[in-house]
Amino acid sequence: MDLSMMARAIAVIGAGIGIAGGSIGIGIIGAKALDAIARQPSEKKDIRTNMILMAALIEGLAFFGAIIALLVVFK
Template sequence: MWLEASNTIHYLGAALGAGLAAIGAGIGIGTLASSAMQGIARQPSAAGDIRANMILMAAFVEGVALIAEVVAILVVFLK
């Protein structure tokens, strides 16, 4: 009985970690895109630079989320 509960909590923790990483990345990229669009609206001549920086930062945010999800998967398989 205790062993089954331990495995369930283990899986629940991994799923919660992966889910929170995905939610955090979504919020972060949404905020990033919103700020970039506001910057482009204020200064259209800098649209190329703002867009390039936005894509770079979105890749960094997504990379951190991907690493967090890989860690959550490793927690499940390597318990």
């Protein structure tokens, strides 16, 4: 196996780990947000906005990982 192939494989694994971390974070946010909505349905709108904001911030980090991996794979 040559070195670039190795680098690609590692990059893909890294992207997978990064995305796994992001998905754990988003899962926790979703669960907590649903909990909060179930407890206080009147605050649904605020909770949803903040949920999307938090999820988006985490998603951004996951994307960093995915894009760095993409750069490695296709370069």
